[in-house]
Amino acid sequence: MACSGLDEVGDRGVRGVQAAISRDIRRCGGDPSALIEVLHQVQLREGYLAAPALHQVARELQLPLSRVYGVASFYHLFRLSPPPRRRLTLCRGTACFVNGAERLEAILRARFALGEAGPERFDHAGTWRLERSGCLGACGHDPLLRLDDGPLVPSKAGPVVRMPLLPAASLVERLAALGLPLLPQVPVPAPAP
Amino acid sequence: MTPGTLGLAQGPGAVSGEPIRRLRCCDASACRNAGGIALRQALLAAQAAVGLGEAALVIQAVGCLRLCGRGPLVAADGPAGSRLWGGVPPPLAEQLLAEVLEAGGADPLAPFRLDLNHPFFRLQKPVVLERCGLVDPDSLDDALVQGAYAQLGRCVRHLPPEAVRQEVRRSGLRGRGGAGYPTGLKWDTVALQPPGPRQVVANGDEGDPGAFMDRTVLESDPHRLLEGLAIAAWAVEALHGYVYVRAEYPLAIARLRRALEQVEARGGFGPALCGTPWPLRLELRVGAGAYVCGEETALMQSIEGRRGTPRPRPPYPAQRGLAGAPTLINNVETLAAIPAILREGGDWYAGLGVGAGTKVFSLSGAVVNTGVVEVPLGTPLRTVVETMGGGVVGGLPVKAVQTGGPSGGCIPARHLDTPLSYEAMAALGSILGSGGMVVLGPETSMPALARYFMGFCVQESCGKCLPCRAGTVQLAALLDRVVEGRAAAADLERLEELAAMVKATSLCGLGQSAPNPLLSTLRHFRAEYEAACAQPPTPTPTLPLHRQLESPPGATSGPEGPATGRQP
Numbered sequence: 077m078a079c080s081g082l083d084e085v086g087d088r089g090v091r092g093v094q095a096a097i098s099r100d101i102r103r104c105g106g107d108p109s110a111l112i113e114v115l116h117q118v119q120l121r122e123g124y125l126a127a128p129a130l131h132q133v134a135r136e137l138q139l140p141l142s143r144v145y146g147v148a149s150f151y152h153l154f155r156l157s158p159p160p161r162r163r164l165t166l167c168r169g170t171a172c173f174v175n176g177a178e179r180l181e182a183i184l185r186a187r188f189a190l191g192e193a194g195p196e197r198f199d200h201a202g203t204w205r206l207e208r209s210g211c212l213g214a215c216g217h218d219p220l221l222r223l224d225d226g227p228l229v230p231s232k233a234g235p236v237v238r239m240p241l242l243p244a245a246s247l248v249e250r251l252a253a254l255g256l257p258l259l260p261q262v263p264v265p266a267p268a269p
Numbered sequence: 270m271t272p273g274t275l276g277l278a279q280g281p282g283a284v285s286g287e288p289i290r291r292l293r294c295c296d297a298s299a300c301r302n303a304g305g306i307a308l309r310q311a312l313l314a315a316q317a318a319v320g321l322g323e324a325a326l327v328i329q330a331v332g333c334l335r336l337c338g339r340g341p342l343v344a345a346d347g348p349a350g351s352r353l354w355g356g357v358p359p360p361l362a363e364q365l366l367a368e369v370l371e372a373g374g375a376d377p378l379a380p381f382r383l384d385l386n387h388p389f390f391r392l393q394k395p396v397v398l399e400r401c402g403l404v405d406p407d408s409l410d411d412a413l414v415q416g417a418y419a420q421l422g423r424c425v426r427h428l429p430p431e432a433v434r435q436e437v438r439r440s441g442l443r444g445r446g447g448a449g450y451p452t453g454l455k456w457d458t459v460a461l462q463p464p465g466p467r468q469v470v471a472n473g474d475e476g477d478p479g480a481f482m483d484r485t486v487l488e489s490d491p492h493r494l495l496e497g498l499a500i501a502a503w504a505v506e507a508l509h510g511y512v513y514v515r516a517e518y519p520l521a522i523a524r525l526r527r528a529l530e531q532v533e534a535r536g537g538f539g540p541a542l543c544g545t546p547w548p549l550r551l552e553l554r555v556g557a558g559a560y561v562c563g564e565e566t567a568l569m570q571s572i573e574g575r576r577g578t579p580r581p582r583p584p585y586p587a588q589r590g591l592a593g594a595p596t597l598i599n600n601v602e603t604l605a606a607i608p609a610i611l612r613e614g615g616d617w618y619a620g621l622g623v624g625a626g627t628k629v630f631s632l633s634g635a636v637v638n639t640g641v642v643e644v645p646l647g648t649p650l651r652t653v654v655e656t657m658g659g660g661v662v663g664g665l666p667v668k669a670v671q672t673g674g675p676s677g678g679c680i681p682a683r684h685l686d687t688p689l690s691y692e693a694m695a696a697l698g699s700i701l702g703s704g705g706m707v708v709l710g711p712e713t714s715m716p717a718l719a720r721y722f723m724g725f726c727v728q729e730s731c732g733k734c735l736p737c738r739a740g741t742v743q744l745a746a747l748l749d750r751v752v753e754g755r756a757a758a759a760d761l762e763r764l765e766e767l768a769a770m771v772k773a774t775s776l777c778g779l780g781q782s783a784p785n786p787l788l789s790t791l792r793h794f795r796a797e798y799e800a801a802c803a804q805p806p807t808p809t810p811t812l813p814l815h816r817q818l819e820s821p822p823g824a825t826s827g828p829e830g831p832a833t834g835r836q837p
Contacts, residue, residue, distance in 0.1 A: 108574055109572070109573045109574040110574060111574035111575075112554075112555070112556075112557055112571065112574050113554070113555065113574075115557070116516070116555060116557065143575070146576050147574065147575060147576055150559065150576040150577065150731075151556070151557030151558050151559050151577070152557070152558035152559060152728075153516050153517075153557045153558035154557055154558075168478065168725075169478040169479055169633075170478040170479035170633070170634065170671065170674070170705070170707045170721075171478075171479055171633035171634045171639070171707055173478075173718070173721050174634040174635055174707060174708075174709055174710075174713055174718075175634070175635065209517070210476070210478065210515075210517045210558070211478050211479065211480075211481065211517070215299065215337060215338070215479070215481065215631070215633035215639055220302075
């Protein structure tokens with residue numbers, strides 16, 4: 077899986093990471109206008125953009141750190157903190173909205189221990205996080221959920237869970253079978269008078 | 270070749286040396302997500318098991334076959350014409366192969382058979398998408414056989430830049446990214462700047478949720494975009510250019526990258542494709558998830574490796590853009606129309622629709638037939654949504670059609686006979702936009718939809734100018750009150766006032782159009798907003814559903830699950 081960045085750093089050591097980043101920068105021609113491309117490369121390998129990596133990129137591209145940090149924090153796809161080990165991504169395209177993505181999110185949050193999206197709020201279990209993405213490109217099968225990076229892996233079950241084909245109960249069962257941490261069921265209180 | 274009939278229905282005779290039978294498997298994103306690769310592999314395995322050679326049957330990966338909602342799609346060409354199947358499970362691959370080879374008899378695949386004579390296919394007029402679904406997106410040779418780069422070669426060898434621009438002016442082509450600026454005029458503006466280097470850019474930052482026209486072009490026929498962009502470079506005498514694609518389109522990026530490598534491997538655009546030395550160099554730049562980068566000045570910032578914040582215009586990019594040079598920025602679909610315009614002539618294109626030419630739309634939402642359609646401009650909205658799209662799922666009435674994404678608005682059902690044109694859509698308070706078309710059924714609440722789009726704009730505002738940065742947040746808060754039933758009548762006035770202010774004073778198109786979904790739903794569905802305000806105030810404000818569910822178990826006495834009737 078692509079997001080086990082931390083362990084890899086431990087194995088390869090800081091030097092290895094630095095050398096790899098230098099190679100990324102050279103491959104992009106050492107050109108400051110390739111900053112976004114360089115950041116993509118670093119994130120692809122390391123899983124996220126750690127502070128030392130941003131310092132190194134700034135130094136080697138001869139850019140102010142403020143500029144590098146400014147770009148890294150501006151674009152939604154750059155991560156400044158380690159990614160969760162497992163991700164459930166909910167499409168926030170319009171078609172998914174129209175076909176009940178908010179309802180699906182409510183169900184998921186009610187039943188599973190899922191961390192919030194966003195770098196500063198790492199999820200409590202440290203494993204699963206619910207994230208939202210732009211259109212996942214499978215309009216017509218909406219609302220869509222994606223497990224981890226799992227697009228395009230041919231498997232009978234399919235990496236994308238098609239909500240309308242599954243009643244919510246069996247969706248929950250299926251996700252629980254995949255290892256999502258179920259929340260304890262709260263007994264439904266009697267309706268207030 | 271006249272792009273008269275939809276490519277899907279074309280027999281194999283168009284290309285010489287063609288095998289008797291051909292299976293075209295859609296390998297674009299939507300069909301891949303629906304299991305297209307597994308199906309193709311099963312078909313290939315079945316072919317090997319039967320011992321069929323390539324002389325008898327070719328199984329090919331192609332781009333979008335249009336009806337994305339029924340994917341994975343497979344089209345078969347044979348002596349009897351073309352047939353199409355959707356959603357065939359891989360275990361039925363052998364039966365599908367048998368059916369393709371000897372049609373007739375009991376057909377176990379009948380439930381998956383799709384009718385190519387359905388209006389969804391029959392009423393399409395493929396110009397931009399003429400090779401889409403026919404050509405192998407990973408093969409330059411296949412593209413060349415099907416006519417790619419023929420017009421580029423003709424331009425560079427025989428047509429002076431002015432003649433190319435004249436043809437584009439005659440075509441009446443307007444920017445397909447949403448703004449509708451006349452393309453010929455834009456090309457002239459760049460070409461007529463004082464002498465010096467020029468830049469060209471293809472804008473593939475298709476960020477509107479519910480829009481996937483450009484992705485269809487990029488994933489299905491990447492050489493077509495490159496040809497259009499190269500012709501644009503010839504017409505404005507640029508020698509360098511960029512294709513900018515949003516990072517959310519990994520497949521489109523991979524295919525474009527490969528297409529550029531293929532051109533490079535043959536020695537570049539000039540020697541290989543035009544037969545003359547012409548040192549045009551095109552580069553790929555990938556975004557990183559920022560909707561605002563679709564705005565042209567923000568796009569240039571992003572290409573230069575900066576934060577994607579827009580700047581005031583003038584100077585327009587056509588005057589001063591990348592590296593200070595005059596820069597031509599066109600949308601992907603606009604550029605993809607260019608080769609056909611040059612081949613058939615500007616007058617031909619101008620005569621295609623009421624408003625000159627065709628437009629690609631992506632149809633999604635609560636509609637029966639989800640997918641990509643290309644129709645002449647001026648086609649009534651009803652034709653696309655009801656005749657081609659099949660109306661709302663379950664036979665429910667259409668409530669409205671959302672066009673133009675977060676910059677557009679909602680066209681109510683009573684205006685469905687409006688022709689699809691820049692002017693008619695604007696008159697109804699929406700925009701033709703880039704082509705996203707989301708059909709809404711009776712279940713969709715309009716204030717909730719407006720809040721959804723406003724939430725999108727809050728997230729995507731770049732923060733540079735105050736009206737957009739703070740205004741969208743305040744509008745979203747007011748819409749929260751409406752949706753949650755906490756609004757008073759005065760809130761509607763506040764909404765309108767603030768929306769007008771954000772629209773009038775924002776720096777770029779994002780802020781200027783952010784209030785559009787709100788304003789158009791207020792205009793056409795005001796009763797829903799008023800009904801929300803008329804509710805008696807509750808002593809304890811009701812939290813929205815997702816916040817109720819977020820609060821720790823036991824802390825609230827609310828119901829455990831959502832009150833939708835679908836809860837587990």
